[in-house]
Amino acid sequence: MIEATGLTKRYGARTAVDGMTFTVRPGTVTGFLGPNGAGKSTTMRMVVGLDRPTSGTVTVNGKHYARHRAPLGEVGALLDAKAVHSGRSARSHLLAQAATHGIGRRRVDEVVEMTGLAPVAGKRAGTFSLGMGQRLGIAAALLGDPQTLILDEPVNGLDPEGVLWVRHLLRGLAAEGRTVFLSSHLMTEMALTADHLIVVGRGRVIADAPVSEIVARAQTTAVQVRTPSAAQLAAVLTRDPGVVVASVAHDVLEVTGSTPPAVAAVAAAAGLVLHGLAPVETSLEDAYMQLTADAVEYRSAPSHAAAGGRR
Numbered sequence: 001m002i003e004a005t006g007l008t009k010r011y012g013a014r015t016a017v018d019g020m021t022f023t024v025r026p027g028t029v030t031g032f033l034g035p036n037g038a039g040k041s042t043t044m045r046m047v048v049g050l051d052r053p054t055s056g057t058v059t060v061n062g063k064h065y066a067r068h069r070a071p072l073g074e075v076g077a078l079l080d081a082k083a084v085h086s087g088r089s090a091r092s093h094l095l096a097q098a099a100t101h102g103i104g105r106r107r108v109d110e111v112v113e114m115t116g117l118a119p120v121a122g123k124r125a126g127t128f129s130l131g132m133g134q135r136l137g138i139a140a141a142l143l144g145d146p147q148t149l150i151l152d153e154p155v156n157g158l159d160p161e162g163v164l165w166v167r168h169l170l171r172g173l174a175a176e177g178r179t180v181f182l183s184s185h186l187m188t189e190m191a192l193t194a195d196h197l198i199v200v201g202r203g204r205v206i207a208d209a210p211v212s213e214i215v216a217r218a219q220t221t222a223v224q225v226r227t228p229s230a231a232q233l234a235a236v237l238t239r240d241p242g243v244v245v246a247s248v249a250h251d252v253l254e255v256t257g258s259t260p261p262a263v264a265a266v267a268a269a270a271g272l273v274l275h276g277l278a279p280v281e282t283s284l285e286d287a288y289m290q291l292t293a294d295a296v297e298y299r300s301a302p303s304h305a306a307a308g309g310r311r
């Protein structure tokens with residue numbers, strides 16, 4: 001369990017984390033989402049004592065990280081996969097970490113097997129691809145068989161097989177009753193891996209709820225309608241100035257600013273036949289975009305193609 005209360009970190013005039021209060025519970029995978037610079041990594045670093053809060057507190061399993069006698073047995077963290085001695089082999093890197101906690105060679109072998117590193121365990125970590133480096137970071141996080149895992153972008157650089165492996169690993173660890181806290185910018189992966197989400201923006205918690213609730217809360221943005229009378233239906237629908245209609249195919253319209261029953265009623269009143277009518281499913285990505293719309297600091301300028309109005 002991770003508990004943050006009023007957690008705040010300032011770097012000079014810059015407030016990276018601004019009074020965050022949240023609890024990450026055991027038995028679930030909790031995703032930590034937010035735009036670039038929202039304060040996710042800073043928060044994770046404070047959880048494991050790599051950064052000191054300006055104010056507020058954060059505890060792991062009821063204690064500050066530094067107060068645990070064997071921190072690796074409490075919390076396993078992957079914060080920066082590149083933070084390895086590049087001249088050391090993967091196995092020596094893990095053995096060196098294990099030695100600080102009296103963890104035996106057998107456990108090192110176990111995590112090497114678990115993370116698929118066996119064929120390259122004798123190679124210098126400096127020669128590793130991004131994906132192998134991530135696996136080594138995950139192996140190190142698992143060394144102490146910790147109750148709590150904190151992983152910053154664990155699937156960054158992994159191939160599809162690796163992404164699937166991380167998903168199963170994390171879900172399995174949560175099913176054993178462990179606390180799993182991870183950040184990722186990959187929304188589809190987060191939707192498949194996490195049960196619960198903490199969404200942050202500009203250093204503050206914007207949402208803290210189950211994934212299903214966050215998606216359900218998002219406004220359904222559009223209705224898709226299939227009709228042989230697309231032009232006539234578009235004409236009658238847009239008599240309402242709040243309704244916008246886009247043509248998706250010759251017989252398919254996407255309607256915003258309305259609902260399926262309202263579209264059906266307008267079509268019925270005009271005597272137009274419908275062949276299909278459904279809300280456009282909201283994805284976690286849509287929900288996330290809506291939630292963080294005001295919290296994005298580093299927004300890209302629209303490209304020419306997008307600015308040209310092609311939709």
Ligand SMILES: Nc1ncnc2c1ncn2[C@@H]1O[C@H](COP(=O)(O)OP(=O)(O)OP(=O)(O)O)[C@@H](O)[C@H]1O
Nearest residue numbers: 011014015016034035036037038039040041042043
């Ligand atoms: N050591 C530091 N010194 C000064 N400013 C910092 C430091 N570390 C982070 N910051 C600033 O704090 C803010 C939060 O950064 P942080 O890396 O925690 O965000 P993040 O949510 O992890 O972003 P990303 O998704 O890009 O990894 C940023 O504006 C960043 O520039």
